Amino acid sequence: MLMTFQPDRLVDSWGRTHNNLRISVTDRCNIRCVYCMPEQVQFMPRAQLLSFEEIERFVQITVPLGIDKVRLTGGEPLVRRNLPTLVEKLAAIPGLLDVGLTTNGILLAPAARALRDAGLKRINISLDTMDATRFERLTRRPGFEQVIEGILAAKEAGFHPVKINAVAMRGETEEDVVPLARFARQHGLELRFIEYMPLDAGHLWEREKVLFASDIMALLTEGIGPLVPSADQDPRAPALDYQYADGGGKVGFIASISRPFCMSCNRIRLTSDGKLRNCLFSLEETDIRALLRGGSPDVEIVEALRNSVASKWEGHEINTARFIQPERLMHSIGG
Ligand code: SAM
Numbered sequence: 001m002l003m004t005f006q007p008d009r010l011v012d013s014w015g016r017t018h019n020n021l022r023i024s025v026t027d028r029c030n031i032r033c034v035y036c037m038p039e040q041v042q043f044m045p046r047a048q049l050l051s052f053e054e055i056e057r058f059v060q061i062t063v064p065l066g067i068d069k070v071r072l073t074g075g076e077p078l079v080r081r082n083l084p085t086l087v088e089k090l091a092a093i094p095g096l097l098d099v100g101l102t103t104n105g106i107l108l109a110p111a112a113r114a115l116r117d118a119g120l121k122r123i124n125i126s127l128d129t130m131d132a133t134r135f136e137r138l139t140r141r142p143g144f145e146q147v148i149e150g151i152l153a154a155k156e157a158g159f160h161p162v163k164i165n166a167v168a169m170r171g172e173t174e175e176d177v178v179p180l181a182r183f184a185r186q187h188g189l190e191l192r193f194i195e196y197m198p199l200d201a202g203h204l205w206e207r208e209k210v211l212f213a214s215d216i217m218a219l220l221t222e223g224i225g226p227l228v229p230s231a232d233q234d235p236r237a238p239a240l241d242y243q244y245a246d247g248g249g250k251v252g253f254i255a256s257i258s259r260p261f262c263m264s265c266n267r268i269r270l271t272s273d274g275k276l277r278n279c280l281f282s283l284e285e286t287d288i289r290a291l292l293r294g295g296s297p298d299v300e301i302v303e304a305l306r307n308s309v310a311s312k313w314e315g316h317e318i319n320t321a322r323f324i325q326p327e328r329l330m331h332s333i334g335g
């Protein structure tokens with residue numbers, strides 16, 4: 001096939017084209033997952049957060065450069081007031097094919113229908129355990145029942161598939177693997193396990209604490225049945241997609257540590273205070289908010305964006321001695 005050179009695209013020096021923008025709408029969260037956030041946290045003053053209009057302008061600038069997928073995240077995006085209004089603004093941008101949301105699900109049940117009506121296409125809900133007591137231990141807050149209600153409400157509102165994200169930690173979440181899989185199979189949900197990454201508050205991450213995709217697959221094979229690679233595996237997708245051999249649905253693995261997918265990374269991230277990051281693990285950021293608020297014309301923002309993408313490194317280096325954990329924690333980057 002003849003490849004067409006598209007000069008407007010956001011291509012980095014490794015030839016990776018970026019079409020996927022993750023936007024954090026807040027660094028606040030209503031839970032305190034042990035792998036993500038400290039118990040005591042200094043949140044950003046509200047004035048530092050990008051307004052919906054600023055986010056909309058930035059997305060409008062990126063779409064002609066090839067961004068066609070946006071995912072709203074946080075912190076917990078549903079603690080930001082009037083989120084459906086932002087979804088509606090973004091969904092109306094010509095050329096933007098997909099607006100998605102990653103949420104912990106606690107505030108989802110009453111909001112699912114409005115989000116769907118506003119044009120939200122995809123939803124991922126984070127849930128690490130089917131045990132309410134363990135939920136409270138991992139998140140340091142109550143809310144398990146609300147998450148389950150949120151998942152069911154998302155289905156009811158017409159989201160399909162509803163994806164469940166579960167962080168996998170060795171010595172912590174092994175016993176949650178099979179119950180989560182049973183729940184997902186029962187309700188037709190796509191479950192995805194995420195290997196624990198070094199973005200936690202206490203810098204407590206160690207390789208030994210990562211429950212690898214291969215370990216989870218073994219637990220699923222033993223507890224549920226054999227898995228086979230999905231026929232429709234997207235080579236650019238971060239998840240390794242599998243399906244149950246008995247036809248009972250799909251399960252994915254985001255194996256950031258054991259099988260890094262950096263060379264097919266197509267993502268850039270905008271933090272809630274308007275800093276552009278070309279990698280989850282970036283040590284440098286580009287201040288888009290300063291440009292948006294300083295009256296910069298679109299061309300200057302495009303140039304800043306191109307420079308950021310051009311300087312993207314080869315990969316995250318977690319598996320090397322060179323790795324340096326970023327100062328920003330996951331809740332403040334936008335997972
Ligand atoms: N509050 C929303 C939620 O819970 O989905 C969105 C933000 S949260 C930071 C996005 C995802 O990142 C969640 O699925 C969460 O479990 C995951 N996450 C947070 N810290 C992580 C870590 N250290 N390693 C792997 N995944 C992590």
